Amino acid sequence: MQASWNGTVIASSDDIVTVDGNAYFPVSSLVMDHFTPSDHRTTCGWKGVAHYYNVVVDGQVNNNAAWFYPEPKEAAESIKGRVAFWRGVSVA
Template sequence: MTQAKWNDTLIAESDDIVTVEGNAYFPKEAIAPAMLKDSATTSVCPWKGTAHYYTLVVDGAENKDAAWYYPEPKDAAKEIKGRVAFWKGVTVG
Protein backbone atom coordinates (compact mmCIF):
# COMPACT_ATOMS: atom_id res chain seq x y z
CA MET A 1 0.00 0.00 0.00
CA THR A 2 1.43 3.37 -1.04
CA GLN A 3 0.65 6.44 1.05
CA ALA A 4 1.00 10.19 0.58
CA LYS A 5 1.35 12.35 3.73
CA TRP A 6 1.72 16.04 4.41
CA ASN A 7 2.15 17.56 7.87
CA ASP A 8 1.78 14.06 9.35
CA THR A 9 -1.68 13.74 7.80
CA LEU A 10 -2.61 10.94 5.41
CA ILE A 11 -3.57 12.53 2.08
CA ALA A 12 -3.93 9.41 -0.06
CA GLU A 13 -3.54 5.65 0.22
CA SER A 14 -3.84 3.05 -2.52
CA ASP A 15 -2.36 -0.15 -3.89
CA ASP A 16 -3.35 0.98 -7.40
CA ILE A 17 -0.43 3.27 -8.26
CA VAL A 18 0.92 4.22 -11.69
CA THR A 19 4.52 5.44 -11.58
CA VAL A 20 5.71 7.82 -14.29
CA GLU A 21 9.09 9.54 -14.19
CA GLY A 22 9.50 8.55 -10.54
CA ASN A 23 6.16 10.07 -9.49
CA ALA A 24 3.39 7.96 -7.96
CA TYR A 25 0.00 8.76 -9.46
CA PHE A 26 -2.86 7.89 -7.10
CA PRO A 27 -6.45 7.33 -8.21
CA LYS A 28 -8.31 10.58 -7.51
CA GLU A 29 -10.85 8.56 -5.50
CA ALA A 30 -8.08 7.76 -2.98
CA ILE A 31 -7.98 11.42 -1.87
CA ALA A 32 -10.61 13.09 0.32
CA PRO A 33 -12.20 15.80 -1.86
CA ALA A 34 -12.02 18.33 0.98
CA MET A 35 -8.22 18.15 0.83
CA LEU A 36 -8.06 19.33 -2.79
CA LYS A 37 -8.66 22.96 -3.74
CA ASP A 38 -8.65 23.86 -7.44
CA SER A 39 -5.80 26.04 -8.64
CA ALA A 40 -5.51 28.13 -11.80
CA THR A 41 -1.92 26.92 -12.30
CA THR A 42 -1.07 24.80 -15.35
CA SER A 43 2.12 23.55 -16.96
CA VAL A 44 2.87 21.68 -20.16
CA CYS A 45 4.82 18.46 -20.67
CA PRO A 46 5.68 17.69 -24.30
CA TRP A 47 4.65 14.04 -24.05
CA LYS A 48 2.04 14.02 -21.25
CA GLY A 49 0.09 17.18 -22.09
CA THR A 50 -1.19 20.02 -19.91
CA ALA A 51 -1.04 19.50 -16.15
CA HIS A 52 -3.49 21.18 -13.81
CA TYR A 53 -2.83 21.68 -10.11
CA TYR A 54 -4.54 21.44 -6.74
CA THR A 55 -3.65 23.19 -3.51
CA LEU A 56 -3.68 20.77 -0.58
CA VAL A 57 -5.78 21.82 2.41
CA VAL A 58 -5.13 20.07 5.74
CA ASP A 59 -6.45 21.36 9.06
CA GLY A 60 -6.69 24.89 7.66
CA ALA A 61 -3.12 24.87 6.29
CA GLU A 62 -2.59 25.17 2.53
CA ASN A 63 0.21 23.79 0.35
CA LYS A 64 -0.16 25.69 -2.93
CA ASP A 65 -0.02 23.60 -6.11
CA ALA A 66 1.27 20.55 -4.23
CA ALA A 67 -0.72 18.10 -6.36
CA TRP A 68 -1.08 17.82 -10.11
CA TYR A 69 -3.07 15.85 -12.64
CA TYR A 70 -3.61 15.60 -16.38
CA PRO A 71 -7.33 15.86 -17.21
CA GLU A 72 -6.70 15.00 -20.87
CA PRO A 73 -3.27 13.37 -21.12
CA LYS A 74 -1.75 12.63 -24.50
CA ASP A 75 -1.93 9.02 -25.72
CA ALA A 76 1.59 8.26 -24.47
CA ALA A 77 0.45 9.01 -20.91
CA LYS A 78 -3.15 7.80 -21.01
CA GLU A 79 -2.56 5.54 -17.97
CA ILE A 80 -2.44 8.60 -15.68
CA LYS A 81 -5.87 9.96 -16.61
CA GLY A 82 -7.96 10.33 -13.46
CA ARG A 83 -4.85 10.19 -11.25
CA VAL A 84 -3.08 12.70 -9.01
CA ALA A 85 0.61 13.03 -8.06
CA PHE A 86 2.24 15.07 -5.29
CA TRP A 87 5.33 17.15 -4.48
CA LYS A 88 6.23 20.24 -2.37
CA GLY A 89 6.84 18.45 0.91
CA VAL A 90 4.36 15.61 0.47
CA THR A 91 6.05 12.32 1.32
CA VAL A 92 5.11 9.28 -0.75
CA GLY A 93 6.03 5.76 0.19
Protein backbone atom coordinates in the same frame (compact mmCIF):
# COMPACT_ATOMS: atom_id res chain seq x y z
CA MET B 1 1.15 3.64 -0.82
CA GLN B 2 0.12 6.73 1.07
CA ALA B 3 0.55 10.43 0.43
CA SER B 4 0.64 12.64 3.51
CA TRP B 5 1.27 16.24 4.39
CA ASN B 6 1.65 17.77 7.84
CA GLY B 7 1.06 14.35 9.39
CA THR B 8 -2.28 13.79 7.64
CA VAL B 9 -2.92 11.09 5.05
CA ILE B 10 -4.39 12.76 1.96
CA ALA B 11 -4.39 9.73 -0.38
CA SER B 12 -3.98 5.97 -0.01
CA SER B 13 -3.98 3.23 -2.64
CA ASP B 14 -2.42 -0.05 -3.77
CA ASP B 15 -3.16 0.94 -7.39
CA ILE B 16 -0.21 3.19 -8.27
CA VAL B 17 1.17 4.06 -11.70
CA THR B 18 4.75 5.40 -11.66
CA VAL B 19 5.81 7.79 -14.43
CA ASP B 20 9.04 9.81 -14.43
CA GLY B 21 9.65 8.72 -10.83
CA ASN B 22 6.30 10.08 -9.61
CA ALA B 23 3.60 7.91 -8.04
CA TYR B 24 0.20 8.65 -9.56
CA PHE B 25 -2.75 7.81 -7.28
CA PRO B 26 -6.29 7.19 -8.55
CA VAL B 27 -8.50 10.24 -7.99
CA SER B 28 -10.85 7.98 -6.01
CA SER B 29 -8.10 7.43 -3.42
CA LEU B 30 -7.84 11.13 -2.51
CA VAL B 31 -9.41 12.48 0.69
CA MET B 32 -11.11 15.32 -1.20
CA ASP B 33 -11.65 17.44 1.94
CA HIS B 34 -7.91 18.20 1.69
CA PHE B 35 -7.93 19.47 -1.90
CA THR B 36 -9.00 22.73 -3.50
CA PRO B 37 -8.72 23.55 -7.21
CA SER B 38 -5.89 25.76 -8.43
CA ASP B 39 -5.78 27.86 -11.60
CA HIS B 40 -2.10 26.94 -12.07
CA ARG B 41 -1.22 25.07 -15.30
CA THR B 42 2.01 23.73 -16.79
CA THR B 43 2.74 21.88 -20.01
CA CYS B 44 4.76 18.72 -20.53
CA GLY B 45 5.83 17.95 -24.08
CA TRP B 46 4.78 14.30 -23.94
CA LYS B 47 2.07 14.26 -21.23
CA GLY B 48 0.09 17.41 -22.04
CA VAL B 49 -1.30 20.19 -19.85
CA ALA B 50 -1.12 19.60 -16.09
CA HIS B 51 -3.75 21.03 -13.77
CA TYR B 52 -3.14 21.47 -10.04
CA TYR B 53 -4.77 21.18 -6.65
CA ASN B 54 -3.81 22.99 -3.48
CA VAL B 55 -3.42 20.66 -0.49
CA VAL B 56 -5.11 21.90 2.70
CA VAL B 57 -4.52 20.42 6.17
CA ASP B 58 -5.61 22.06 9.42
CA GLY B 59 -6.03 25.42 7.69
CA GLN B 60 -2.53 25.36 6.18
CA VAL B 61 -2.34 25.50 2.38
CA ASN B 62 0.35 23.89 0.22
CA ASN B 63 -0.22 25.64 -3.12
CA ASN B 64 -0.12 23.54 -6.28
CA ALA B 65 1.17 20.49 -4.38
CA ALA B 66 -0.82 17.97 -6.43
CA TRP B 67 -1.10 17.72 -10.20
CA PHE B 68 -3.03 15.75 -12.77
CA TYR B 69 -3.57 15.58 -16.50
CA PRO B 70 -7.31 15.70 -17.28
CA GLU B 71 -6.65 15.06 -20.99
CA PRO B 72 -3.20 13.46 -21.25
CA LYS B 73 -1.59 12.86 -24.60
CA GLU B 74 -1.80 9.29 -25.92
CA ALA B 75 1.70 8.40 -24.66
CA ALA B 76 0.59 9.26 -21.09
CA GLU B 77 -2.87 7.69 -21.17
CA SER B 78 -1.93 5.49 -18.17
CA ILE B 79 -2.11 8.53 -15.83
CA LYS B 80 -5.57 9.72 -16.86
CA GLY B 81 -7.72 9.99 -13.74
CA ARG B 82 -4.64 9.99 -11.49
CA VAL B 83 -2.92 12.55 -9.26
CA ALA B 84 0.75 12.95 -8.24
CA PHE B 85 2.34 15.03 -5.49
CA TRP B 86 5.35 17.22 -4.67
CA ARG B 87 6.24 20.28 -2.55
CA GLY B 88 6.77 18.44 0.69
CA VAL B 89 4.00 15.86 0.31
CA SER B 90 5.45 12.55 1.52
CA VAL B 91 4.75 9.50 -0.65
CA ALA B 92 5.68 6.11 0.74
